Amino acid sequence: MTNSKVILIIASSLIFASFIIKSLIYSYINGVSRLRFGRTVSLQEDPVIYWISMSIKLFVVLLLFWLAIGLLRICLSDADTTEK
Secondary structure, three states, X not given: OOHHHHHHHHHHXXXXXXXXXXXXXXXXXXXXXEOHHHOEXXXXXXXXXXXXXXXXXXXXXXXXXXXXXHHHHHHHHHHHHHHO
């Protein structure tokens, strides 16, 4: 892959992660988490499903950050090897 494609993937994963973080903060403040297909669950209605939903979102954020950091390391290591 070229460096421009890798940088594009890094940027898009960070953008998606920032949107999910915004959703996590909004859900935590309001106590209402959005599920698929427009359904919502509140902390008072079903706390187990609420916290499972929040945990899955947090896992996806961490996965996207891990992807971005890994690709950045690959991109930087390729730049070091091409300079020598």
